[in-house]
Amino acid sequence: MVSYILRRLLSTIAVMTMVGIFVFLLLRLAPGDPADIIAGDRATPEMVAGIREQLGLNEPMPVQFVHWALSIVSGDFGTSIFTGYPVLQLISQRLEPTISLSILTLSLSVTVGISFGILAAWRTGGFIDRVLTAFAALGFSVPVFVIGYFLIYFLAISMHWLPVQGYEPIDHGFGPWFVHLILPTLALSFPYVAYFARIVRTSMLEVLSEDYMRTAAAKGASSYSMLFHHALKNAGVPILTVIGMSVAYLISGVVITETVFNIPGVGRLVVDAINNRDYPIIQGVLILVSGLYVLINLAVDLAYTLIDPRIRY
């Protein structure tokens, strides 16, 4: 087990290196130049050329890459081309909102989604199943921004119950933090609840049709015991995989939700950086997120052993 974990951790470095090279090349080869954007619309070509020189963008690409790679190895992710702020500081400013939104969304989605999935599987073909299946289809079909605007209109503008937008750090108090996250969490949870409900329903139906479930029923096991002690545990591996991938997706940024609710998260940071061609930020975020993906996958793989003792590493 220990050697497996070490191997996986080492693979993280390889993945981050490949992502680094790929992102570096992609950014340099894409059209657009940060110097143009810094100088603004009314800048002369001479001004742009001066800024390019200052930023070191005229150096050969391999030289730029070596400079950047050496900085990364020494823990220096560089500074934003535009604001001059350290990239790590900018990312750390954005992590709290993103992690907060992710945790609340996952908590709500996992709780409600798994419950709906179990309920639908238990009552398969019945009224509840049909209603929940219809809800799941709706959750997938309606874009998050539509749900977001809908919630803003009714709960924030019409009822004045909740704030339209923004984020309050948790150190300003739990109340303001939570209140600002209710609408984005509801909007973002909608597709995740639908997704989890469908996955859980399918997995549960598969398990419920197994012979050992019929045996359990013949032995007089209660519905509760069958669903939660026998079926759910055996259906757990695919569910855990899906939840793990969702965590990684949420952490890497949910741009639309962050934009609609004006949450200063990682997703918006990287999209703004792409629009501005702020290379150090884009590179920094993508490298860290790629590392995070690998670590979350590792955590999910290890968690399999907890719910399924047959799995060994």
Added chain:
Amino acid sequence: MTISRRDVIKIGMAAGAALSIPSVLRAQTTAAGARTVRMVKAADLRVFDPVVETSNVTIDHSLAIYDMLFSLDAKLTPQPQMVEKWGISEDKKTYTFELRDGLSWHDGTPVTAADCVASIRRWVQVPGGQLLMERAKDISRKDDKTFTIALKEPLGLLINLLATNSGQPLFMMREKDASRPATEQVTANIGSGPFRFNEALAKPGSSFTYDRSEKYVPRKEPSDGLAGGKIVKVDRVIWDNIGDTQTAFAALQAGEIDYVEQPPVDFYSTIENDSNLALQVLDKTGWVLCMRMNCLQKPFDNVKARQAMLHLIDQEAFLRVAVPDPRYGQTVTSLFGNGTPYSNDENTGWFKKGGDPEKAKQLLKESGYSGEKVVILQPTTIAWINDAAQLLAATLRKVGVNAELAPSDWGGLAARRANKGTVENGGWSIFITSDSGYGLTDPFGEVFLSANGDKGWYGWPKNDEYEALRAKWADVETLDERKALAREMQKIWWDFVGDVYLGQTLRPIARRKTLSGMIEMPGGFIPMWDMEKA
């Protein structure tokens, strides 16, 4: 079913709790207090240094934290701001400036003449100060409060140059900041202006906070445009970067923010129907929508082809795309825009309501146009330009031009427009942009109004006769003389067609009615002093 007394009590308590939730939540989401103003700017502040970046948001940031030697009043006349006294030698070649008392940087150190000299020396390295660079013999400090600018020859425009907000305005910075090269950003954000930049609360891409500078000593004169006493009437101003305009508008309606700089045009009627909100045009000179043609490459290297574009354009059609509400759009025929001191009607006979496609076809034929590809850069991230580019392509195709759209984001456009080559080699033929009407009052500083070929701005029009007139602008001293010169320049411009205007728009800001005292000023700059919140 029977209902017990206990059930009634339980139901009552539950209902009470449910009804109290909204008020609890509302209390937690109350908008900022009366001493804090929350604003959503038209663009995110990305670059702090006004010498490096020329955007309005950077200038607004600089107006807040820095101060200027001279400032323009509402009539665009320069007035002393940091300067107490100034004089000019008899031969008009030496200017002496004395700083007023009470000026200090936000780090507590006093503003000295050495700071001003360093700031001017840095500024003359960029186009905004280029004219002074050419004319200055010496810029030096005399004592802690006095400095001089010695010229090789008289420069009638000098005080205007020091006061202008067009292009790259001259803001005073600390000597140690201003000693940096002009291409290297100053990010210290320590000025001597009426607001202090709150570094601790700065969240780039999300919000910036400006606090009233307790140490700032305003001038005694009443506020007038950007001149006079800059009296700050709030404690704090926060710029929220809300990327989604729908969300920004909803936040304005809900009272979470006080001001939206550029509300989408389709929200105008909703704003006007909301008793808590108001639209206000702060900049009466607005923005001139402009089409730049690549004068170095076919077909627009031929003046007849450019004249064809001038005759072809139906400005009203483009205005409908850019600003559907006719109250905020108008046709424009003067090179210097509508409503500026230099607006005039010289050589504007080309204008025809609805455009003149037949004349355009004839001119294209005379130009020898033979179906060369015309590439229109289309920035899909900027809605009005994206739409206008499509309309332009359709308009060109109607007169037989082989128009092709090249979609990209603005960053892609900005990179491609620097390519002077043919369209086959990654070049371009046309892109659409806009310039402030106020900027057009400064032919010397405004890059759009240059015609110095490949040394100039994108499109690179060239006309030596026009440039000779533009060079005179610096030495003309009176307004009437400048007006006469403007007519001569315009006459030539519309003959060689340096660019083509698509209309002029006004961009009202949206604010809650509790916010008042916004300064009306040409240029679209938003100073934050005088502003009050009830």
